[in-house]
Amino acid sequence: MERQVEKALKTAGDSANAFLWRRICRHLSGKLRIGIAGRDEGTVRRLIQQVAEQNKEVRWVQLLIDDLEDPGLGMQDAMLGAHALLWATPLAAALGSEERECLTKLHELGCPEQRAVFLADSHLLSRITDDPEREAKEVRRRVTNLIDDSWHVCDETELPGWITQKQKQLSQLASQRRRAVGRLLLAEARQTAEEAVFKADHDVVEVELLLTQKDAALTKARQRGERTAAHMLGTMRRHTEQLLVDLRAFLEALEQRLQAEIAEVDQAELVRQTLPHWLNHVVEHWMRQRLDQWTVDVMTELKEGRITEEDAQRAQLLIPALH
Incomplete structure (x- = not known):
C-alpha cells in the first residue's frame, strides 16, 4: 500500500505530499x-x-x-x-x-x-x-x-x-492511520488535479473563443479590404484609361499643330535641334499637370465612395508608384 500511494502521488505530480507520505509511514511504523x-x-x-x-x-x-x-x-x-x-x-x-x-x-x-x-x-x-x-x-x-x-x-x-x-492497539492503529492518511493525501492530489483540469478546460474555451472572435474579425477585415481594394483599383483604372485617352488626344492635337508650324519655318537645322527639347518640355509639363489632376480626381472619388481616411491615405501613396 505504501508504495502504491507514493507512486500515485508522484504520478499526480504531488511530490511534496509524496515526501510527506514517506515520513508519515516511518512515524507510524515506530x-x-x-x-x-x-x-x-x-x-x-x-x-x-x-x-x-x-x-x-x-x-x-x-x-x-x-x-x-x-x-x-x-x-x-x-x-x-x-x-x-x-x-x-x-x-x-x-x-x-x-x-x-x-x-x-x-x-x-x-x-x-x-x-x-x-x-x-x-x-x-x-x-x-x-x-x-x-x-x-x-x-x-x-x-x-x-x-x-x-x-x-x-x-x-x-x-x-x-x-x-x-x-x-498500536499495530491496528498504525494500519488504520496509514489508510486514513493515504485517502486524505490522495483526495487532495485528486482535487488539485481536477482543479488543474478544470482550469485547463476553461483556458481552452477562452482561447477557442478568442480565436473565433479573431477569425471573425480577420474575415471581416479581409472582406472589407477586398471591397476597398476592388473599389480603389476600379477607380484608378477608370481614371488611368481616361488619362491615356486625354494623352492620345493631346499628342494628336500637338502633332497637327506642329506640322503647320514646322512648315512655316525655313531653317530646317534649327527645327531639328530645338524641336526635341521643346517637345520634351511641353509633354512633361502636360503630364505633370495631368497626373496632379489624376490624383485629385481619384482621391475625390474614393472619399465619395466612403473609403476611410486611412485607406485613402494609402491610396495617395500608391498613385505615384503606379506612374
Whole structure:
C-alpha cells in the first residue's frame, strides 16, 4: 500500500505530499506517537512533562495551533504522523468557543480518529470552588455536550488507561492511520488535479473563443479590404484609361499643330535641334499637370465612395508608384 500511494502521488505530480507520505509511514511504523495540543500553552507544557515521565515508550509531539489556519509540512508531519491526539483544556476554563473552533479545524485537517479531550489542572479547582469534585463533574458534563462523539473525554485518573489501551492497539492503529492518511493525501492530489483540469478546460474555451472572435474579425477585415481594394483599383483604372485617352488626344492635337508650324519655318537645322527639347518640355509639363489632376480626381472619388481616411491615405501613396 505504501508504495502504491507514493507512486500515485508522484504520478499526480504531488511530490511534496509524496515526501510527506514517506515520513508519515516511518512515524507510524515506530513507537506510539501521540500529538498534544491546546489553547493554553502552560497547560500543554505541564501535561507533556507529566505524561513524558510516566510513559517513556510513547513519543509525545506538541502541535502548534497557530499553524492551523495555514498548516505547513511541519504541522502536517506532526499531526498526520500521530497515532492519537490529546487536546488539553484546563478544568477551570474548559473548552471555550475558540477551543471548539480549533477542534473543528483539527478534524478538517485530518487529525487521528483516536482523539480525546483531556481535562487538565484539576488541582486548580480548589482555588475557585468549595466543592472541586462536583465542579469537575459539571465541567465534564458540559464538555461532553459541547463535542461530538468522535472525541473521548478523560481526566487525570483515566489518562493512563487510555494511553495503555492505545499501546496495546498500536499495530491496528498504525494500519488504520496509514489508510486514513493515504485517502486524505490522495483526495487532495485528486482535487488539485481536477482543479488543474478544470482550469485547463476553461483556458481552452477562452482561447477557442478568442480565436473565433479573431477569425471573425480577420474575415471581416479581409472582406472589407477586398471591397476597398476592388473599389480603389476600379477607380484608378477608370481614371488611368481616361488619362491615356486625354494623352492620345493631346499628342494628336500637338502633332497637327506642329506640322503647320514646322512648315512655316525655313531653317530646317534649327527645327531639328530645338524641336526635341521643346517637345520634351511641353509633354512633361502636360503630364505633370495631368497626373496632379489624376490624383485629385481619384482621391475625390474614393472619399465619395466612403473609403476611410486611412485607406485613402494609402491610396495617395500608391498613385505615384503606379506612374
